[in-house]
Amino acid sequence: MNRSIYILALGAFGIITTEFGVIGILPTISREFGVSIDTAGWLLSAFAITVAVSSPFITALTTKINRKFLLCLVLGVFIISNLLSAFSPNFTILMIARILPAFFHPLFWNISLAVAFKQGGAKAVSVVMTGLSIATVLGVPLTTYAADFFHNWQASFFLTSVISLFAFIGLLLFVPSMPGNGNKPGESQLHILRDKRLWLNLVSTVLTLAAMFSSYSYLAAYLEKISDMNGTQISIMLLLFGGMGILGNWLMGLALGKNVMLTSRVFFLLLIGVQVLAYFFGTVFIPMVVIVSLWGMIHTGGFLVPNIRTTQAVPHSALEFVNSLLTSCYNIGISVGALLGGLVIAKFGVHEIIWMAVPLLLTAYILSFVHIRKDSIG
Template sequence: MKKSIYAMALGAFGIITTEFGVIGVLPNLAKVFDVSVDTAGWLLSAFALTVAVSSPFITALTTNINRKLLMTLVLAVFVVSNLLSAFSPNFTVLMIARVLPAFLHPLFWNISLAVAYKESGSKAVSVVMSGVSIATVMGVPITTYAAEFFNNWQASFFLASFVSLVAFMGLLLFVPSMPATRKTTGDSQLYVLKNPQLWLNLVSTILMLAGMFSSYGYLAAYLEKISHMNGTQVSLMLLLFGGMGVLGNWITGIALSRNVMRTTRIFFSLLILVQVLAYFFGGIFIPMVIILSFWGAIHTGGFLIGNIRTTRSVPHSALEFVNSLLTSCYNIGISLGTMLGGLIIASYGVHNVIWMSAALLAVNLGLSFVTFGEKHQATAVDANAEKEFPAPMLHA
């Protein structure tokens, strides 16, 4: 495997760590900047919302720019934005430092996957996606631990900046120049929007991510206030959550290869159950540790489930276009979830945020029984289509 592929995987790790790493230090940031936890949650939701809005447009606006230049530019901006975050004098500056790089986030995602596939096919795509997958489950605990180890919330942003800097140097040294090549798109991909199953799956993906992040986005605050854990214990619990997520992601991949819809319904049911258990036993240390282990193992599978459910309902010729829609849907869901979770916390306290997550996931469970003959439609529309890039998998 070429070194450039691993450099892009590290870049993906740095970018996703920047997006999700703030979760573990939300309570600290709320105290430092004298804002409520639900207000601090906008540091995550505003980032995700910006990605969601910019994703359909930013790639189209940069089609004539060298792809290596764009990827290195994105990482450079993430390096600077994390440093700016670390030195922010107030919450407004911190929010601006978070939002600005989010506009460029989809560029690195889309370009790196396309380049990886052209270089070495699906194997290279899985390597790049492993950076995303690992960051999704490990980015939060390592940035939280950094803040706790140095007893300074700024350390989490310094660490995220350092990771992005290493990836920037890797791209600069190992990725060759890649002049842009204009690609023709249009009705050959847009026609999939007529597929009702696609719209159902996209809506379900948004609601699923909202359900996942309405509680997970405030997990550190939950552990601190309800489980009465100190900073070190919270960082260790987040590390446990992430480590179990890696295992759970692998198990979910195996289960999906056997039966997509059965796995999807089991996922929703188990994630609801484990969070209800956290509500009733969250104040008892040992049971909460066990619950967190299962929660982490279940949680991460949602990204993979959203990808497989959606892309299997469309033809190969439209996968690149649909993946760009998925990027928006993931981030709309994250933004919606953290916003709704924040509203629950503001009105009823952090303990009750579980019920928002459970309600959204229950709606998704119901939607999983609604279909529009997706397999037949996907086969029919693919009959005369050209083959494009395959859908990226969220597990290595």
């Protein structure tokens, strides 16, 4: 396979690690800048909101620009923003440094998937998606470990900056020039917006991601406050969470290949179950190790389930357009989840965040039984 595909996967790993890597150091940032943990959570939710809002506009405005130039530009912005984050003198500057790359985040993702599909079809796309998958399960423990190892929260931002730098150099040296084009979404793509099944799946996607991140966004704080773990133990637990997530990602892919709807419903029930266990056994060390392992293995399925359920129900000609909608919905869900989790923490304490995730998952589970006829497109 063309080596440029692997470089794109590395770039995807860098930008997703930048987005989620802050999760593991939220308690530290909260103490460092003297803000509440729910306020610190805006570093994640504001990033996701910006991605969700900017995605369709930034893509439409850059269709005629050389794709290699745009990819390098995005990674350059990520390198600079991570360095700005590391040297932020106060929380306001840190928030600005976080939001800056979020405007360009969807641009890298959309171009990477399009280039991968053109060069190597579904197999190449899966390689780029692997960069995302590994980042979502290992990016957090890596950045958390870096901060703990160097006893400095800035180390996590230096790490993500270095990852993006390597991808930037790879793009510059090994990816050929790719002229842009002036194509706009065709009538066949916009027509899919009349499909009620699409909207049902998009709503379910937002609910699923909101449920996942209402609790996962504050997992480090939960382990610190409820499980009474220190920085090293939390880093190990997050690494365990991520490692089991890789296994879960593989198992979920196999299960979805056999029966998408049954697997989706089982996923919802399993994620509910493991979070309820975390609530009742969160104060006991050994059971919590087992619970976090299971949680990580199940959690990663939340990225695959909505994607497969949604894309399998739309025409092949509209996949690129639908994927852009999914990108927005994923980030809307992440931002809403982080916001709701923060509100629960502010009012009831970090132990109660589980009870925000559970009703959201139950709603998504119930929606999986709603059937809309295929010929519902007007």
